């Protein structure tokens with residue numbers, strides 16, 4: 454009975470963690486800790502690799518955020534206009 458409860462709590466905890474996970478809208482890859490992700494007005498999020506592939510046609514991101522290795526966010530950097 455106790456192991457059932459522990460199992461349920463563990464699954465619920467893992468499910469809540471994956472719900473907040475950031476991924477690239479283009480390549481669907483989950484970024485590594487320390488990697489920079491770029492958020493756009495249309496709610497898309499692109500990794501730096503996919504953003505560079507767009508070249509000169511790339512729209513300006515609304516914000517760029519470094520992915521934290523832990524649960525807490527470290528920094529939010531606004532992009533240059």
Ligand SMILES: [Zn+2]
Nearest residue numbers: 477480500503
């Ligand atoms: Zn990508």
